[in-house]
Amino acid sequence: AVSEPVISDIFGDSRLLDDTLTHLIPPAGQDVNGIPGYSALWIITLADLYRHGGDKLRLGKKHAAILQLLKQMDSELDASGHFLNPHHRWLFVDWSPGLFAFTNEAEEGTEFEFVLGFRQGAWLLNELGDTDAARLYSARAATLAAQARHQFLDANGVFGDSWQLNAMAVLAGVATPRDYPAIWSRV
Numbered sequence: 001a002v003s004e005p006v007i008s009d010i011f012g013d014s015r016l017l018d019d020t021l022t023h024l025i026p027p028a029g030q031d032v033n034g035i036p037g038y039s040a041l042w043i044i045t046l047a048d049l050y051r052h053g054g055d056k057l058r059l060g061k062k063h064a065a066i067l068q069l070l071k072q073m074d075s076e077l078d079a080s081g082h083f084l085n086p087h088h089r090w091l092f093v094d095w096s097p098g099l100f101a102f103t104n105e106a107e108e109g110t111e112f113e114f115v116l117g118f119r120q121g122a123w124l125l126n127e128l129g130d131t132d133a134a135r136l137y138s139a140r141a142a143t144l145a146a147q148a149r150h151q152f153l154d155a156n157g158v159f160g161d162s163w164q165l166n167a168m169a170v171l172a173g174v175a176t177p178r179d180y181p182a183i184w185s186r187v
Helices: 003-010 014-024 034-051 056-060 065-074 104-127 131-152 163-172 177-186
Strands: none
Touching: 003 014, 003 034, 014 034, 034 056, 034 065, 034 104, 056 104, 065 104, 065 131, 104 131, 104 163, 131 163, 163 177
16 A cells, blocks of 8 residues: 555556555455455555556456455454454554553554545445445445544544544545644644
């Protein structure tokens, strides 16, 4: 997710990125590299790669993997739609203190990654003409975003103390433009 925009913008090479994404597809019922947020980041990376190259044939070859990973992400949510980490998997958002392993902040960041992953997955599915699945995951993203906002937006109008979580809240659309001034001035 970090290297794709750099590689695409500077080198315009999609073949190696596509090959990497293909090799990272886990068996059904597992997360990419065993980390729940990485499944969302896989989808986010694929969406960025598709935006850069526009190769619908290549995207079509990933249709089943997109659905598989979105289903896996769904299995990580509780009945109310919050990220639960039911298998107590190791979490990773960033190497900063509190943003990896089994912390509240790592769970928050993973939930933000899921929101963006569901949004980008819905967009990709629309691009592929799979409108029923796109509607399902677009609704999932909206519900999860609203719940995350309610759960994590603090009294100061920010999403905790770290710039990483606040940036991810912005990127995922959990934070709204009316939150930006508080995030900018307080974090």
